[in-house]
Amino acid sequence: MPVEIRSARGLYRLAEAAPPESSPDSLVLTLALERADGVERVVLRCRIASALSASEADTAGLLARLKPWIEREFEPTREAALKSIRSERRLHEIVFDRAHPGPF
Amino acid sequence: MGLQLIAPDINIDFVGKRFFFVAVSTVINLAAILLLIFVGLNYGVDFVGGSVVQLKFDQPTSAERIRTALGSLDLGDVTVQDFGARDENQYLVRFETVKSVGSIGPRLEAALDRSYGATNKAQVLRVETVGSKVGHDLRIDGFLAVAFATVFMGVYIALRFRNVSWSFGAGAVIALIHDVLVVTGALVISRLEFDLTTLAAVLTIIAYSVHDTIIVSDRIREDAAKRRRESLDVTMNRAINETLSRTVLTSGTALTVVTSLLVLGGPILRPAAFTLFVGIITGTYSSIYIAGPVVLFWEKGRIGGKTAATRAA
Numbered sequence A: 001m002p003v004e005i006r007s008a009r010g011l012y013r014l015a016e017a018a019p020p021e022s023s024p025d026s027l028v029l030t031l032a033l034e035r036a037d038g039v040e041r042v043v044l045r046c047r048i049a050s051a052l053s054a055s056e057a058d059t060a061g062l063l064a065r066l067k068p069w070i071e072r073e074f075e076p077t078r079e080a081a082l083k084s085i086r087s088e089r090r091l092h093e094i095v096f097d098r099a100h101p102g103p104f
Numbered sequence B: 001m002g003l004q005l006i007a008p009d010i011n012i013d014f015v016g017k018r019f020f021f022v023a024v025s026t027v028i029n030l031a032a033i034l035l036l037i038f039v040g041l042n043y044g045v046d047f048v049g050g051s052v053v054q055l056k057f058d059q060p061t062s063a064e065r066i067r068t069a070l071g072s073l074d075l076g077d078v079t080v081q082d083f084g085a086r087d088e089n090q091y092l093v094r095f096e097t098v099k100s101v102g103s104i105g106p107r108l109e110a111a112l113d114r115s116y117g118a119t120n121k122a123q124v125l126r127v128e129t130v131g132s133k134v135g136h137d138l139r140i141d142g143f144l145a146v147a148f149a150t151v152f153m154g155v156y157i158a159l160r161f162r163n164v165s166w167s168f169g170a171g172a173v174i175a176l177i178h179d180v181l182v183v184t185g186a187l188v189i190s191r192l193e194f195d196l197t198t199l200a201a202v203l204t205i206i207a208y209s210v211h212d213t214i215i216v217s218d219r220i221r222e223d224a225a226k227r228r229r230e231s232l233d234v235t236m237n238r239a240i241n242e243t244l245s246r247t248v249l250t251s252g253t254a255l256t257v258v259t260s261l262l263v264l265g266g267p268i269l270r271p272a273a274f275t276l277f278v279g280i281i282t283g284t285y286s287s288i289y290i291a292g293p294v295v296l297f298w299e300k301g302r303i304g305g306k307t308a309a310t311r312a313a
Helices: A059-072 A074-088 B015-038 B063-069 B104-119 B132-160 B167-190 B196-226 B232-242 B244-264 B266-289 B291-303 B308-312
Strands: A003-007 A010-022 A026-035 A040-049 A092-096 B050-057 B079-083 B090-095 B122-130
Touching: A003 A059, A003 A074, A010 A059, A026 A059, A026 A074, A040 A059, A040 A074, A059 A074, A074 A092, A074 B122, A074 B266, B015 B167, B015 B232, B015 B266, B015 B291, B050 B104, B063 B079, B063 B090, B063 B104, B104 B122, B122 B132, B132 B167, B132 B196, B167 B196, B167 B266, B167 B291, B196 B232, B196 B244, B196 B266, B196 B291, B232 B244, B232 B291, B244 B266, B266 B291
Parallel strands: A040 A092
Antiparallel strands: A003 A010, A010 A026, A026 A040, A040 B122, B050 B090, B050 B122, B079 B090
């Protein structure tokens, strides 16, 4: 279920773009950040350390936790994600771990 | 003893060969104008409007197969191009803006899923859309930016060098128009995309070229003040030779960086890197063979062989 992201650029939706990848150390979410009118979409990855993601039972809970953080960091996150795909042709990855827990 | 690429007493007759080079440049500029009119630039989504979509497949596929798979979506004129390294299986798809853009990403993924099935999963990594009105406005604004930059550079140089001749401004403007025409002509031939980044590169070239012209013009002004009985063409040729080492070194080092960008910068930066590459070469050339001769033609036509002394006085 997508969550709505309110930004200076308008309303965006954050949703899963691919099934989560799980490993003993971390959970990787592939997320699509898409403007509500569809004129823009960018895919990015969030790597969440297992210790941080354990508190949420499912992806919907993780997305709800990510929402306020993405709203706050919207511009740099969007810009980095677009730049990474355009120039390096790979998905931008945000890492949340013990040193940088972000919203967790 | 340090490394010396150009001897300090070098004396190449640049000014003497001006008629030949002005003729060559005129032919190139006319060809560029004809190319712009009859072939046109390969405008990117920024300037014509439409959507650009970056796709990634699990397995290799072909542009034709993607076009066929998206046929059911009625996207208008669709172009598909390989993007990045072969093993990355990434493609750029461009199409005219669809009437209802909403959720184009999921719709594209669904259409590709239907066509490719589970054997070759496609992911829409990026969608960027520019409306045709915005694209048109950006094109007008881009043209105005280049025009204003060129004219105001000319006005500035005319004021700055008015004690030698007002014609330095005209020389700078004509040299800049020459550079813009050569660069855009090269872009038409190469079919590289002209987007906002390329426009920024064209504006950078205008700044670079005028900077080079100022260096040469400044030395002409100095030499004209020192050698008052010398004719302007002799003064000009000496000034170009005196600044040649600096011109070659500056352009050479800038070209080295831009060549790296052109070779290693990837497909997104290639049009801008190409623009800078051609622009640095033509900007250096025009400072010597266009800006100077325009001043000479102007002065000789106006006063017929009057010495530099009178003008610098």
